[in-house]
Amino acid sequence: MYFNPYHYYPFGPPTPAYPTYTVNYPVSRTYPSVDTKIFEGSIKSFRLLMEQGSILLDRLGNVSFARKIMSAAQQGKNAEVDQLIKTIGLKVPVVTHFTPTGVNFTLTTQVTQQQPIHCCTLTVAMQWGH
Template identity: 65%
Template sequence: MYYNPFYYPAIPPIQVYSTYSLNAPFPRMYPPVDINIFEMSVKTFRQLMAQGSILLDRLGDAQFARKVMSAAQQGKHAEVDQLIKSIGLRVPVQSKFTPTGVNFTLATHPDQLQSVNCCTLTIAMKWGR
């Protein structure tokens, strides 16, 4: 048989694949699911949300909001922190502000069982153009 460059078969040749492949992935073994930490995080985050709601209620007071914004505009970070602490929240709050907005980050306290905070709630709000 000779080579014909214009010949193209109507049916492509059948490719035979081996039933044994060296590249076959092995099934992964996962540990059993333990939701204890996740359940604790959900419960703790609900507490953060409640504290965040208290913060928002207080910031909704026009007189208090004016004090916070005025101190922030003058760059008095310590005064802003003192005003936020005066609300009486049970979790630590970090505030960061710019001329256009403010971020309040509420975090959980690490307790004896865990060395790292499990949850963080950041409230980002716009207050300027």
């Protein structure tokens, strides 16, 4: 290499001012056709959960029933709360979780031959204290 006496770096081929980039064009992908059978089943199941949730809310709207639920919950009587909820006669399982300030009712779909997995969950969360 040749060194210029006035400069302390070697001369060579010019370097580009900007680095070169390769352009990656998006690859066109093919997707399988859409199958709505599972989604349609979930919609039907969720409608049932909504109906059952409405029945639950109607029953909780009864002041004497609400008082029984809240009193049992305040005393920590989980089994009594569950028994009171079962007296409503809902067609879906309900799990109740409560704290001093609120209550959650979780309604889930049941596993059937047509629906081998739990597709849907409806959680009703309400405040009942400060």
